Amino acid sequence: MTEKKIQVGIIGAGAIGNVHMRTLAGIDDMETTAVTDASLPLAQQRAEEHGIGRVHESPQALLEDETIDAVIIGVPNQYHAALAIEALRRGKHVLLEKPMAIDSVAAQAIFEAAGESGRILMMSHQMRWQGLSRAVKARIENGDMGRIYNAKAGWLRKKGIPGWGSWFTRKDQSGGGPLIDIGVHMLDLSLYLMGNPKPITVFGSTYAEFGPNKEGIGTWGTPNWDGYYDVEDLASALIKLDNGATLSLEVSWAAHAAGLPEAPFIYLMGTKGGISIVGERATYVTYQDNEVVETEIVPLEGEEERILMFRHFAECIREHKTPISSALTGYTNNRILDAIYESSRTGNEVKLSWS
Incomplete structure (x- = not known):
C-alpha cells in the first residue's frame, strides 16, 4: 500500500512562497493542499495558479487544519518565531525560511520548541x-x-x-x-x-x-x-x-x-x-x-537544489531523521x-x- 502524501500548507504567498509552490509540484511524496497570506487576494491567486485546494483566512486557521502534516513558513523575519512555535506545538513539521528568527532570543525559543515537540524543524538553506x-x-x-x-x-x-x-x-x-x-x-x-x-x-x-x-x-x-x-x-x-x-x-x-x-x-x-x-x-x-x-x-x-531539499525534508519526516540543516544550525547562525x-x-x- 502506498503511503499517503505528506500534506503541506504554505504560510506566505509572496516571491519565496511562490518558489516553494512551484518546487513542490515536482515532489511526488508531498502535496500542497493549503495556502494563506496577509493578502488574501494574493493567496487566492497563487491557489489558482498552482491548483491548491484551500485558502485559509489566516496563519492560525491554516495551523488549526488537522489535515496538514507540515508547513512552510515564508514570511518576514519578525513573524518566524511565533508561527514556527505555534506550528510545532500543533504537531506540524516545519520548513522555515532563513534566518531562523529576527534575533537569537527568538531563535532559541524556536529551537527549544522543536526539541519539545518531537517534530521536524528544518531550515531552508538550499545552497547546501x-x-x-x-x-x-x-x-x-x-x-x-x-x-x-x-x-x-x-x-x-x-x-x-x-x-x-x-x-x-x-x-x-x-x-x-x-x-x-x-x-x-x-x-x-x-x-x-x-x-x-x-x-x-x-x-x-x-x-x-x-x-x-x-x-x-x-x-x-x-x-x-x-x-x-x-x-x-x-x-x-x-x-x-x-x-x-x-x-x-x-x-x-x-x-x-x-x-x-x-x-x-x-x-x-x-x-x-x-x-x-x-x-x-x-x-x-x-x-x-x-x-x-x-x-x-x-x-x-x-x-535542482530545492527539489533535493524538499526530498530531504520528506525523508526526515518519514524516517524521523535529524535534517542536515537542523534547528541547531539555524540557532547557531542566529x-x-x-x-x-x-x-x-x-x-x-x-x-x-x-x-
Whole structure:
C-alpha cells in the first residue's frame, strides 16, 4: 500500500512562497493542499495558479487544519518565531525560511520548541543542495582537504538594496540588512562545509553608507518610499571556532567593491588542499612535488537544489531523521549574527558559550 502524501500548507504567498509552490509540484511524496497570506487576494491567486485546494483566512486557521502534516513558513523575519512555535506545538513539521528568527532570543525559543515537540524543524538553506556544494562536500569528506583551519566567505553586491523602506530595511522587522539577509546563507554553507564547528568568539563591524541616502538600490522587493532605512549595507566579521579554525565573512547590499566578484564566494584552506567556490565554479588546489596544482571541481549531477531539499525534508519526516540543516544550525547562525551586531555596536569581541 502506498503511503499517503505528506500534506503541506504554505504560510506566505509572496516571491519565496511562490518558489516553494512551484518546487513542490515536482515532489511526488508531498502535496500542497493549503495556502494563506496577509493578502488574501494574493493567496487566492497563487491557489489558482498552482491548483491548491484551500485558502485559509489566516496563519492560525491554516495551523488549526488537522489535515496538514507540515508547513512552510515564508514570511518576514519578525513573524518566524511565533508561527514556527505555534506550528510545532500543533504537531506540524516545519520548513522555515532563513534566518531562523529576527534575533537569537527568538531563535532559541524556536529551537527549544522543536526539541519539545518531537517534530521536524528544518531550515531552508538550499545552497547546501547545489551540485557544486555537494561536490565540494564530497571532496572534503574524502579527505582531500585535510584539516580546514581557515575560511573566507562573502557576497558583495555593488548595487542591490532590496525593497527600500519596506520590512527588508527596517531592523525591527528584518533584524538587519545584508548580514541577516544574504550573509546567513554564506555563514551557513561555510560552517556546513567546515564540519559544523561551534563559534566561540566574534568580532565584527557594520556600516550604513548608502542605504540611508537611497543609493545602491536593487530590483528585488517592492520599495516603500514613505518608509525608512535603519539597517547596515555592509558587514565584516572574524569568527573564531572551537576547533581552532577561523572564518572571515564580508557581505554587502551596496558597496564600491571595485574588482571583486558580485557572486557568492567561499575560500576553504586546509592542510592537504584548498577549495575556492566563486559563483558556479569551484577549484581545488594542492602541492605536488612542491608545485601548485589546480583542478576544476565538477558539480554533481542531479535534480535542482530545492527539489533535493524538499526530498530531504520528506525523508526526515518519514524516517524521523535529524535534517542536515537542523534547528541547531539555524540557532547557531542566529547567535553569530547577533554577536556581529553586538560587536559592531560595542567595538569589542563577543564571546559565545555553549552548554
